[in-house]
Amino acid sequence: MLDAPFAKWIDEHQDELIARLKEAVEIPSVSGDASYRPHVVRMGEWLRAELEKLGAEIRSVPLGKQVLDGQELDLPPALVGSLGKDPKKKTVLVYGHYDVQPASLSDGWKHEPFQFTHDKETRRLYGRGSTDDKGPIMGWINAIQAFQETKTEIPVNLRFCFEGMEESGSEGLEELVIKEAKGEFADVDAVCISDNYWLGTTTPCLTYGLRGLSYFSVSISGPAADLHSGVFGNVVHEPMTDLFALFSKLVTPQGKILVPGINEKVAPLTDDERKLYEDIDVTLGDFEQAIGAKVTISEDKAEVLMGRMRYPSLSIHGVEGAFSGQGAKTVIPAAIKGKFSIRLVPDLDPDEVNELVQKYLKAEFAKLGSKNTLKVEMLSGGKPWVASIDHWNFRAAKDAIEKVYGKTPSYTREGGSIPITLTFAEALGKNVMLLPSAYRYFPSNRVGRGDDGAHSTNEKLDLANYIEGTKTLGQYLLNVPAAAASA
Ligand SMILES: [Zn+2]
Structure with missing residues (x-):
């Protein structure tokens, strides 16, 4: 008092x-x-x-x-x-x-x-x-x-x-x-x-x-204009298919970032530090209430907190140029732009992360054997x-x-x-x-x-x-x- x-x-x-x-x-x-x-x-x-x-x-x-x-x-x-x-x-x-x-x-x-x-x-x-x-x-x-x-x-x-x-x-x-x-x-x-x-x-x-942030856009283009799948399906390399193949290489459904070099930069967890998270007065239920569903990756409170606070995360946000209306339109989009971002923790610098992402996505794209064109851009970066x-x-x-x-x-x-x-x-x-x-x-x-x-x-x-x-x-x-x- x-x-x-x-x-x-x-x-x-x-x-x-x-x-x-x-x-x-x-x-x-x-x-x-x-x-x-x-x-x-x-x-x-x-x-x-x-x-x-x-x-x-x-x-x-x-x-x-x-x-x-x-x-x-x-x-x-x-x-x-x-x-x-x-x-x-x-x-x-x-x-x-x-x-x-x-x-x-x-x-x-x-x-x-x-x-x-x-x-x-x-x-x-x-x-x-x-x-x-x-x-x-x-x-x-x-x-x-x-x-x-x-x-x-x-x-x-x-x-x-x-x-x-x-x-x-x-x-x-x-x-x-x-x-x-x-x-x-x-x-x-x-x-x-x-x-x-x-x-x-x-x-x-x-x-x-x-946490800091690096925000990326991934553009893939090929045909000169949108095509009809009845006419050109299985004829051309499709930009959206390429994009999904690439995006599946970014992060696992368990939240593990797959871009090499990123997890390696994160400081190892010490026992003292883990205790800081265990001592935080919040429950798994508090998270579930805020989320509105029981869909946390871990059920260990400290792991959930560390997922948000001390580890990087990669989230896929959206796709520009995709067919997003109702119904069954059979378009093959000619060009597509996917957006994702990585939340950064020490010692991840946005410019270094940009280099790692560029190198990785270009190498993965090459493996696809697609004749389309890839462009990866970091739209913004904060430490x-x-x-x-x-x-x-x-x-x-x-x-x-x-x-x-x-x-x-x-x-x-x-x-x-x-x-x-x-x-x-x-x-x-x-x-x-x-x-x-x-x-x-x-x-x-x-x-x-x-x-x-x-x-x-x-x-x-x-x-x-x-x-x-x-x-x-x-x-x-x-x-x-x-x-x-x-x-
Ligand atoms: Zn304020």
């Missing part, structure tokens, strides 16, 4: 903190829709004012222009700034994003998504952005205010980086971080990002790794990231979670990527930690109707997560000097 004065102040001022989140949620700062751009800008101005009330020095940094929905628009500015410049203190950089995903009542929301709803019976706070990522940003502001109101010295210097384009690819941010690595962020000792989620609903997590959990940054957060929740956090990696994490790690060369302050609000992790935004209805934050999350962020900052001293 945490009885520090700042924590008591947080408990006693819950209504004020809820009102702050309400104001933030009710600015519909949707970054992916041109008509909402003025709201995104207003959200940035509102956030800047909140930070300035705490005495922070904040600059709004223009990030250039973009074309969206056929219009040329100014990108929402990033907010960059500081609170405290004492050379005797450690400096922690805090990142968050003030934009949100689109939302409308017609997607299936119970409440108007941009009207903040406090359900007092269930103690839940509903609204777009309540957890992603306005709740955590308010958590930082609340914690700093609580320190100031209770005359608690903040034992670290803070740097801020808040963007308004995270839900739309963080346009312009990478360049900004690289530039500020020699400017505003030059003294940063560690980075804390609060923009992901606990794995289950009850145990706090600290996240120390993300994996993993941080050391032995760093004082993680120890300060672990101790904070233990104090606030009375529980040891689960150490997790994410199966997907949050590219800005790697940018901070590489540009600053410092320890980066993901400190989620709430559990995942999605009813499931399923992707609905081909559109990632559609499934994330009824976004909410449990009041308890908001309040205890605020205390966790505050206590983490208080813990930094001792954790760093014992390094």
